[in-house]
Amino acid sequence: MRDAEARDWAGIWPIITEVARAGETFAMESTPDEATMRAQWMTPPPGRIVVACGADGAVLGTANMYANRPAQGSHVASGSIMVAAGARGRGVGRALVREMIRWAQGSGYAGIQFNAVVETNTAAVRLYESEGFVLIGTVPGAFAHPGRGRVGLHILWRPLAD
Numbered sequence: 326m327r328d329a330e331a332r333d334w335a336g337i338w339p340i341i342t343e344v345a346r347a348g349e350t351f352a353m354e355s356t357p358d359e360a361t362m363r364a365q366w367m368t369p370p371p372g373r374i375v376v377a378c379g380a381d382g383a384v385l386g387t388a389n390m391y392a393n394r395p396a397q398g399s400h401v402a403s404g405s406i407m408v409a410a411g412a413r414g415r416g417v418g419r420a421l422v423r424e425m426i427r428w429a430q431g432s433g434y435a436g437i438q439f440n441a442v443v444e445t446n447t448a449a450v451r452l453y454e455s456e457g458f459v460l461i462g463t464v465p466g467a468f469a470h471p472g473r474g475r476v477g478l479h480i481l482w483r484p485l486a487d
Contacts (some may be wrong), residue, residue: 329387331432332379334363337376343368344472348452348471350446351405366405371432375424377408377417383411388421390428393438402429402449404448415436422456429485436484443468444477458483 329337338359344350345357353362368374376384386408389398393403404425410415429437432487436456442449444463458481466475 326375326377326420329367329376333376333384333387336342336378337366338349338362340384340387340407343410344407350443350449351407352441352468354434363451366443373428375421377412379412382426385409385415386417386421388425390425392434393440400433400435402432403440404437413448416483419456422452423447426479426485428482434485438483439479439481441468442481443470444479445473450479450481453481453483456483 341357341362345355346419348355366374366387366389368391372389374389375387376388379385386406388404388406390402390404392399393401402425406418406421406425408421409435425437438461439453439458442453444450450460461480461482463477463479465477468476469480470476
């Protein structure tokens with residue numbers, strides 16, 4: 326686990342395109358524009374981008390972290406996590422979640438809010454709940470899943486100690 330550098334985009338981009346093509350976990354174009362996605366994913370400071378790398382240095386997963394909202398909402402963190410399909414089930418997602426929690430605590434955030442976790446992404450939901458996130462609510466039919474039709478988007482919350 327380390328902070329992402331500009332050179333890491335070559336490893337991050339294939340993960341984003343893989344997730345986008347599947348269309349099951351993120352609300353995004355199935356064939357996103359690379360320049361647009363790079364600008365959206367590579368969060369500027371005070372946000373943070375990290376990569377989880379294998380022993381060979383290959384990027385296995387990535388997360389971006391930032392304030393959920395500006396001004397009056399800036400005391401709550403948020404972010405996004407993506408793991409390469411071939412690396413799933415090996416603890417990469419958990420390591421990224423734990424790194425986000427450490428970063429948010431160290432940065433003085435009151436909590437972390439995930440605004441749009443697709444309810445059919447049960448592996449992610451189980452992971453987040455096991456790391457102390459609670460389900461606040463679900464927006465019914467807010468995500469157009471390619472195989473299951475309209476499914477809900479969960480809002481998850483994890484308070485952080487002061």
